[in-house]
Amino acid sequence: MSTMEIKVNTLSSPTMSRLKLNNAIMTVSAPESIEKPKLTAADGIITGTRAYSGEDDKEIFGSIKEHVVSFSKDSNLLVAEYKISSDSTADAMLIDVADNTSATVVVNYTSSVRKGCGFGGFKFRTKLGKNSSLHIVQLSILPDGTLYTNIQGDCGDDSMLKLTTVCLGASKAYIGADCRLSGKNSSFDSETAYILGEGELLDMNYNCDHIGKRTHSLIKASGVMKAESMKNSRQTINFIKGCAGSIGAESEDVLLLDDDIVNKSLPVILCTEEDVEGEHGASIGQPDEEIVYYLMSRGLDEQRILDMLSAAKIQSAASRISHKPTLELIENYLGISEE
Amino acid sequence: MSKVLLEVKDIFVNVEEKEILKGLSLSINEGETHVIMGPNGAGKSTLGHTLMANPKYNLRSGSIIFDGNDITKEPTDKRAKAGIMLTFQDPIPVPGITLGSFVRSAIEQRTGKRIRIWDFKKSMKSTLELLNMDESYTERDLNVGFSGGEKKKAEIFQLLMLSPKLAILDETDSGLDVDAVKTVGAGIRAFREQGGTLLIITHSTRLLDSLEVDKTHILADGRIVTTGDRSLVDEVNTNGFESFIS
Numbered sequence A: 001m002s003t004m005e006i007k008v009n010t011l012s013s014p015t016m017s018r019l020k021l022n023n024a025i026m027t028v029s030a031p032e033s034i035e036k037p038k039l040t041a042a043d044g045i046i047t048g049t050r051a052y053s054g055e056d057d058k059e060i061f062g063s064i065k066e067h068v069v070s071f072s073k074d075s076n077l078l079v080a081e082y083k084i085s086s087d088s089t090a091d092a093m094l095i096d097v098a099d100n101t102s103a104t105v106v107v108n109y110t111s112s113v114r115k116g117c118g119f120g121g122f123k124f125r126t127k128l129g130k131n132s133s134l135h136i137v138q139l140s141i142l143p144d145g146t147l148y149t150n151i152q153g154d155c156g157d158d159s160m161l162k163l164t165t166v167c168l169g170a171s172k173a174y175i176g177a178d179c180r181l182s183g184k185n186s187s188f189d190s191e192t193a194y195i196l197g198e199g200e201l202l203d204m205n206y207n208c209d210h211i212g213k214r215t216h217s218l219i220k221a222s223g224v225m226k227a228e229s230m231k232n233s234r235q236t237i238n239f240i241k242g243c244a245g246s247i248g249a250e251s252e253d254v255l256l257l258d259d260d261i262v263n264k265s266l267p268v269i270l271c272t273e274e275d276v277e278g279e280h281g282a283s284i285g286q287p288d289e290e291i292v293y294y295l296m297s298r299g300l301d302e303q304r305i306l307d308m309l310s311a312a313k314i315q316s317a318a319s320r321i322s323h324k325p326t327l328e329l330i331e332n333y334l335g336i337s338e339e
Numbered sequence B: 001m002s003k004v005l006l007e008v009k010d011i012f013v014n015v016e017e018k019e020i021l022k023g024l025s026l027s028i029n030e031g032e033t034h035v036i037m038g039p040n041g042a043g044k045s046t047l048g049h050t051l052m053a054n055p056k057y058n059l060r061s062g063s064i065i066f067d068g069n070d071i072t073k074e075p076t077d078k079r080a081k082a083g084i085m086l087t088f089q090d091p092i093p094v095p096g097i098t099l100g101s102f103v104r105s106a107i108e109q110r111t112g113k114r115i116r117i118w119d120f121k122k123s124m125k126s127t128l129e130l131l132n133m134d135e136s137y138t139e140r141d142l143n144v145g146f147s148g149g150e151k152k153k154a155e156i157f158q159l160l161m162l163s164p165k166l167a168i169l170d171e172t173d174s175g176l177d178v179d180a181v182k183t184v185g186a187g188i189r190a191f192r193e194q195g196g197t198l199l200i201i202t203h204s205t206r207l208l209d210s211l212e213v214d215k216t217h218i219l220a221d222g223r224i225v226t227t228g229d230r231s232l233v234d235e236v237n238t239n240g241f242e243s244f245i246s
Helices: A288-298 A302-318 A322-335 B043-051 B076-082 B099-111 B117-130 B136-138 B150-164 B178-193 B208-209 B231-239
Strands: A003-008 A025-031 A037-041 A046-051 A063-073 A074-083 A091-098 A103-113 A119-128 A135-141 A146-156 A160-166 A174-181 A186-198 A199-212 A216-225 A230-239 A247-256 A262-271 A276-285 B003-014 B017-028 B033-037 B057-066 B086-088 B166-170 B197-201 B215-222 B223-228
Touching: A025 A119, A025 A146, A025 A174, A063 A074, A074 A091, A091 A103, A103 A119, A103 A146, A103 A322, A103 B215, A119 A135, A135 A146, A135 A322, A146 A160, A146 A186, A146 B117, A160 A174, A160 A302, A174 A186, A174 A216, A174 A288, A186 A199, A186 A230, A186 A302, A186 B117, A199 A216, A199 A247, A216 A230, A230 A247, A230 A276, A247 A262, A247 A302, A247 B033, A262 A276, A288 B076, A302 A322, A302 B099, B003 B197, B017 B043, B017 B057, B017 B197, B017 B215, B017 B223, B033 B043, B033 B231, B043 B057, B043 B086, B043 B166, B043 B197, B076 B086, B076 B099, B086 B150, B099 B117, B099 B136, B099 B150, B117 B136, B117 B150, B117 B178, B117 B208, B136 B150, B150 B178, B166 B178, B178 B197, B178 B208, B215 B231, B223 B231
Parallel strands: A063 A091, A074 A103, A091 A119, A103 A135, A119 A146, A135 A160, A146 A174, A160 A186, A174 A199, A186 A216, A199 A230, A216 A247, A230 A262, A247 A276, B033 B197, B033 B215, B086 B166, B166 B197
Antiparallel strands: A003 A025, A037 A074, A046 A063, B003 B017, B003 B057, B215 B223
């Protein structure tokens, strides 16, 4: 089994190299097989496979065939369930959403082994027609192993790409998205939530290019970091000349549950157009003492409070998910199942 | 004769370097309603938070006996589990945790038993009705975006659901309109009818109009300077606190 080092999550505008955030180096075993997901969708949505034609990540996906997915009716749903084993695997999809069409793609990464997951690499390239919308939901609950996911979007006039990513486990997770708002009035709405367990790494890179007029982007991440975990977050909004009237916002909300944590955040706003509004904000810190005292005054012990505050960081992203089995996976993981 | 539920013996409490309570003693029997009144800055809220073991308040000396046990060194959650509950003057917003899930978790932690969601919903129905609260309140994030009245109702909702032995109400009627005072008052009476014991901290007396009061204490400059019956409330209403402050 050959091991390779791959440069991923590359920042669109390299900055101070001492921060070591211009990209991430992912060390993985070369994929040995195409991951065969359980795909659930109405007839006619998955139209076949073809050789991977993307320009990026060829080291991972260059030798595989990608699923070709085409949504052309409203209320479309595709569910992809990936069971990561100890092997090193990869899969990719090319998703086309026709004009005036709404669709949802739910992707769950779980494990077929209790311990010793290998590498799973997954790529979703999407193209959205006029007045269409696509919501991609990703959930990762892996005991260990390395996960790489990347989503690319190209949005036509009045379309919206919505991403909801919940990352609840993987020794190392590299997740990212790159969205081009080409059409006027198109939008990108991404929310990521995570809980990083002891020693885990999460490396994120979200990039949105505002090209069309009056485009909107929102890039949010919120999560919890436990002992010796490490998180890198890159959020880039790029206002390109001609995208007049566009608005972009990026935010981070991180709850630190221990001292020995490495938390790096890099919010970037690039601008070559004058008539735009861009903002970023961050809230990073340990649990609020007032809140802990208030919750304790009702009889909750510290561990239960930290569990509840951790679950609360996932709540906003989870509330965007309407696929019940995926929600149940999250609730069971967090121990907040209603029954 | 009723048993003593709470005995506070000669406590001295600091907030940072400032001494707030200066040798305060208080004894409350099971099932009684006591009122603590006093001018601004007298130490009323400090007493409530000291009884709840707020880490910002430093109990330098003295002791607190609750239900026969010395809880002077017990932390907040242990005191709450023992049966003390403080309703906050300004309840803290907690984003991401709904009122319903919070109360359910608190009951589960107190009892050590899992409650099925439907059983919980059934149990809270009558309490919500009593407090004129729609069920949707319980699905809102705890105290987030609540009006002043909604916050106070949510505190009384928790009081009735958690059913502690002793409830310390810290300025529960402040900022409430006439109708909200009536609703909150109905909730407090229901708690009393359950056999609950009350320590009401207030400098207004609107809430007391519909409650039977066993003892009234005037707190000034960190000590209880006078104790009397319900008539002391009326005396304060007429003459203010001036005559009690040396």
